[in-house]
Amino acid sequence: MDIGATRGWWGFRPVPPEPRSIVQLIRDRTLDAELAALLWLLVEARLPVIVGAGRGRAGKTTLLEALLDFLPPGTRRVDLAGVMETFDWLPHARELGWQAPTAADSKPIQRPPDPSTTFLVAAELSDHTPAYTWGDHARIAVRALSVGYGLGATIHADSLEEVLAALHESPVALTDDELSRLGVVLFLRLLPPPPGDAYAGPLRRISAAHYVRPLSRDEHGHLQRLGPAVLATWSETTDAFEHYAWGVMTELADRVGRRPGEFEAELARRREYLAGLAGAGVVEPGEVRAAIDGYRAVGQRGVAG
Secondary structure, three states, X not given: OEHHHHOOOHHHOOOOOOOOOXXXXXXXXXXXXXXXXXXXXXXXXXXXXXXXXXXXXXXXXXXXXHHHOOOOOOOEEEEOOHHHOOOOOOOOOOOOOOOOOOHHHHOOOOXXXXXXXXXXXXXXXXXXXXXXXXXXXXXXXXHHHHHOOEEEEEEEOOOHHXXXXXXXXXXXXXXXXXXXXXXXXXXXXXXXXXXXXXOOOOEEEEEEEEEXXXXXXXXXXXXXXXXXXXXXXXXXXXOEEEEOHHHHHHHHHXXXXXXXXXXXXXXXXXXXXXXXXXXXXXOOHHHHHHHHHHXXXXXHHHHHO
């Protein structure tokens, strides 16, 4: 259920771009099948995902929506209502620091969401329009990760340092420990059309993919604050992606509840599956969602067998 669609705030929401599937983005070379397969595994486990770009019309929303097709069946999506968001549906609002009155203050919340199956979506983390999420609203959205909610959002930023600085400073004012929950942060780069092709539009590439590593404890129970890890980068010289997830493969496997060997094998299977869809021209969003569901169904039958 899309809670945002029932709350009467659509007059503030910008017109969304035409949907494009993750397979179409692979064919467009916005990313490659290996990075897409890795993101499939992570988003399916409801890791937060933030898509940034310094320029407008870089394709942030298009990429985010394509990635959300990887969310597992039964996920309850909540689209945040920008400045009109009241968090009336959020039983944890008060404990997360929300000061305004909510439904929980006066009456029980009807069908409260289950954090373990709920994914929050912010059209953008900024104050550029009333539809976007910033200040107190953005702070509560990120803090909701601490009680098990997922989060997808876009943001105007060219680097991970810019993202962390923007969310750390007032008026969002998140702590470093809170920012460690951001999960996967991707950056898009907008490039000019190929030389000599007057009909081609601009090119888009994921220039970098980062994994923001959450607070953890060592075997002695001591808190560990580990720096972010680079999952992939794009080379302008070769127009190809270089992959580094192998350096944190054990951590990623643990984060999604898989053994490292199983995680690597599943990553390879999904990479080949997505590459096969791209090669076969299966690119329409509805077709790709059906193909993703079909892959899951086969995998579940295999586990049951």
